[in-house]
Amino acid sequence: MDKIHNFSAGPCILPPEVLKEASEAVKIWGGNGLSLIEMSHRSKPFVAVMEEARAITKELLGLPDRFEILYLQGGASLGFLTAAYNFIPEGGSAAYSDTGTWAAKAVKEAKHLGHIEVVASSKASGYNAIPHTPSVATKHSYFHYTTNNTIYGTQYKHIPEPGVPLIADMSSDIMSKKFDSTPFQLIYAGAQKNMGPAGTVMYAIDKEALGKTGREIPSYLDLGVHLSKDSMFNTPPVFSIFTTLLTLRWLKNLGGIEAIEARNNAKSDLIYGEIDRNELFTGYAEIDSRSTMNATFQLRDSNHQEKFNAAWTDAGISGINGHRSIGGYRASMYNALPLESVQVLVDVMKEFERTI
Amino acid sequence: MDKIHNFSAGPCILPPEVLKEASEAVKIWGGNGLSLIEMSHRSKPFVAVMEEARAITKELLGLPDRFEILYLQGGASLGFLTAAYNFIPEGGSAAYSDTGTWAAKAVKEAKHLGHIEVVASSKASGYNAIPHTPSVATKHSYFHYTTNNTIYGTQYKHIPEPGVPLIADMSSDIMSKKFDSTPFQLIYAGAQKNMGPAGTVMYAIDKEALGKTGREIPSYLDLGVHLSKDSMFNTPPVFSIFTTLLTLRWLKNLGGIEAIEARNNAKSDLIYGEIDRNELFTGYAEIDSRSTMNATFQLRDSNHQEKFNAAWTDAGISGINGHRSIGGYRASMYNALPLESVQVLVDVMKEFERTI
Numbered sequence: 001m002d003k004i005h006n007f008s009a010g011p012c013i014l015p016p017e018v019l020k021e022a023s024e025a026v027k028i029w030g031g032n033g034l035s036l037i038e039m040s041h042r043s044k045p046f047v048a049v050m051e052e053a054r055a056i057t058k059e060l061l062g063l064p065d066r067f068e069i070l071y072l073q074g075g076a077s078l079g080f081l082t083a084a085y086n087f088i089p090e091g092g093s094a095a096y097s098d099t100g101t102w103a104a105k106a107v108k109e110a111k112h113l114g115h116i117e118v119v120a121s122s123k124a125s126g127y128n129a130i131p132h133t134p135s136v137a138t139k140h141s142y143f144h145y146t147t148n149n150t151i152y153g154t155q156y157k158h159i160p161e162p163g164v165p166l167i168a169d170m171s172s173d174i175m176s177k178k179f180d181s182t183p184f185q186l187i188y189a190g191a192q193k194n195m196g197p198a199g200t201v202m203y204a205i206d207k208e209a210l211g212k213t214g215r216e217i218p219s220y221l222d223l224g225v226h227l228s229k230d231s232m233f234n235t236p237p238v239f240s241i242f243t244t245l246l247t248l249r250w251l252k253n254l255g256g257i258e259a260i261e262a263r264n265n266a267k268s269d270l271i272y273g274e275i276d277r278n279e280l281f282t283g284y285a286e287i288d289s290r291s292t293m294n295a296t297f298q299l300r301d302s303n304h305q306e307k308f309n310a311a312w313t314d315a316g317i318s319g320i321n322g323h324r325s326i327g328g329y330r331a332s333m334y335n336a337l338p339l340e341s342v343q344v345l346v347d348v349m350k351e352f353e354r355t356i
Numbered sequence: 357m358d359k360i361h362n363f364s365a366g367p368c369i370l371p372p373e374v375l376k377e378a379s380e381a382v383k384i385w386g387g388n389g390l391s392l393i394e395m396s397h398r399s400k401p402f403v404a405v406m407e408e409a410r411a412i413t414k415e416l417l418g419l420p421d422r423f424e425i426l427y428l429q430g431g432a433s434l435g436f437l438t439a440a441y442n443f444i445p446e447g448g449s450a451a452y453s454d455t456g457t458w459a460a461k462a463v464k465e466a467k468h469l470g471h472i473e474v475v476a477s478s479k480a481s482g483y484n485a486i487p488h489t490p491s492v493a494t495k496h497s498y499f500h501y502t503t504n505n506t507i508y509g510t511q512y513k514h515i516p517e518p519g520v521p522l523i524a525d526m527s528s529d530i531m532s533k534k535f536d537s538t539p540f541q542l543i544y545a546g547a548q549k550n551m552g553p554a555g556t557v558m559y560a561i562d563k564e565a566l567g568k569t570g571r572e573i574p575s576y577l578d579l580g581v582h583l584s585k586d587s588m589f590n591t592p593p594v595f596s597i598f599t600t601l602l603t604l605r606w607l608k609n610l611g612g613i614e615a616i617e618a619r620n621n622a623k624s625d626l627i628y629g630e631i632d633r634n635e636l637f638t639g640y641a642e643i644d645s646r647s648t649m650n651a652t653f654q655l656r657d658s659n660h661q662e663k664f665n666a667a668w669t670d671a672g673i674s675g676i677n678g679h680r681s682i683g684g685y686r687a688s689m690y691n692a693l694p695l696e697s698v699q700v701l702v703d704v705m706k707e708f709e710r711t712i
Contacts, residue, residue, distance in 0.1 A: 003389075004388065004389040004390055006390055006394060006395075008390075008394065008395060008396050009396070010396070010591065011393060011394060011395065011396065011397060011591065011594060012394060013394050014391065014393065014394045019382055019383060019391045019393070019394070020383065022382050022393070023379045023380070023382040023383045024379070026375055026378050026379040026382055027375060027376065027379045032360065032674060033359075033360040033672075033674075034360055034362055034364075034674065035370065035375045037367060037370065037375070037378070037553035037554070037599065038362060038364065038367060038368060038369050038370045038375070038553070039362075039364060039367065039675075040364050040365070040366070040367065040675060041367060041554065073429035073430045073431065073434070073555070073593070074429045074430050074434070074576055075429065075590045075591055076590075077575065077576050077589065077590040078429070078430070078576040081574045081575075081576060081577075105575075108575070109574055109575060109576075112572065112574050190591065192591055197393035197394070197594065197595055198393070198397065198591045198592065198593055198594045198595070199429070199555045199556075199593035199594065199595060199596055200555075216468065218437045218465055218468050219433065219437075219461075219464070219465060220430055220433050220434040220437060220465075221437075233433065234431045234432075234433040235366065235367065235431055235546065235548055235554045236554065237429070237554055237555035237593060237596065238367060238553065238554045238555065239553055239554070239555060239595050239596065239599075240555055240593065240595065240596075243393065243595075316389075318388060318389075318390065319395075319396060
């Protein structure tokens, strides 16, 4: 089969060498003649995997000592609830930014734990831009935002300065660019975009800010419980964490976040350059809110759709249909997507313009 | 390397053909040139996996139409909370059996949702037996029990009759023997014993009994939310569910639960026969509470420990050290463990008796 150019929005493309090593480990791994997935998670080899995954995450993100890393289950969807449980005190409140579907879900779950004020929103414009962040009342425990919005292709370009600590769902742009962790007390991210396969979610927690809500928190939702058990409170998702570790090793060998950020910028410059140049297409997100991870665009003339779809399919491109809520196209360019794949898409767009 | 006899208590042994097929799928799967773990969970091939996994589970367990199946995340540890959230009404109560560590954890989490009465316990005897189930007050929404207790090697041999609906954590003996589902309103089970790898938990839910608590339930903990989304409320743990499906297909091809139950009985008869015959050893659990899944036993003379450990290690046996809370040995004999492996262990015990 010809090469596939996998623009899937998630679970997303992983490096070929990661897939190969993960595949081998499912057969045999760890030096005991067993498969990775049929040995105790408390065996020495797997405990070492968990510890390396936690350490390399902290290292790549450049997090100071006050942060501890966990790899848990339930995705960001359970993270929405967990964040609020651990950081809104009884009777307290928090400020949220509403930048789309996932941000709105975060608001919905947090409402179980306290008063939630949506202090910024781009809902009125179909979430096609990142809203301005106002200063928020200091009664709010934190300001929560979604750093990158996969559906609309928008991304915070600067860290917001609302005057209270930050909590961010970084599921779709974690490990894609450098950022200053100073204002954060919690960062969480489903692994299935830039970190690994589906099945695990990363939490980076300011341990000094934790445990101050006065709440009785159910064990699985209590980040302090998981920290006290070194991310092994219960059986962890072994395969997902192992494969995440392989992906993070790959990233480190590549030169870390700085190196991947340069690659990601080159990819997004290439696609947005073509979207802006080619008069058959138009971008969805406002220019200053454009995501380096997910480029959303549309055909100006929807009559061209069938022919364009045939053209990119023929070129081996996969996964660029837009989310059903906004239609059009979405080129997701997560870390493991090579520049070459973006070039193939751009070439298809150019050729389409020439022949239409 | 010589054959390994994997008695791990979990994550546990899986059939070799399952490991092979799962390994291949991590390389390439689904006919689109992609890996299983880098394609959208909403792609046709993976949606078919989810639907087959849900259907084959219901078929193998012989569940009537009132049951629906989900494959979620968070393990039984999150299941303890989820069960109580969905079935104890505001201000309500439930009855629990305390048969050890995991049962006690279920009690702890349920206490966040209502009044919990422990109506049966074998704590006083070190959890070496299954306690009698009394009739419980009908004010209780359900009676919760742990069908098999891996640490102590005890197992309910008959379905309890407390006079209220049943909820059971079947993590460690699901799919190992036939049972009558009539009294159940919820069954849940981490996959990593008899169903697949770590990373997913199965819920079998009486949909007619659901949604009657009057509670506002956080989305990820609301089984009704997951049912309305066909077990795809958020990104599912793709690899774990796929590999669980492979394991369930293997079980079905083998002849289903009836066939595996006969095999499991043959394995447990073999090991318990030797524990009772061989005067160097003694069983931990009371005879009428013995688990077919986990045989717990000890050396009568702890001075023999080092030599016995060397003997089974030399024979390629892995994972029979007892849980740290009770010590001794634990031979976990989940579905995929062949009788041959139990025979090797029994031969080691016999030879040890001959040469000590």
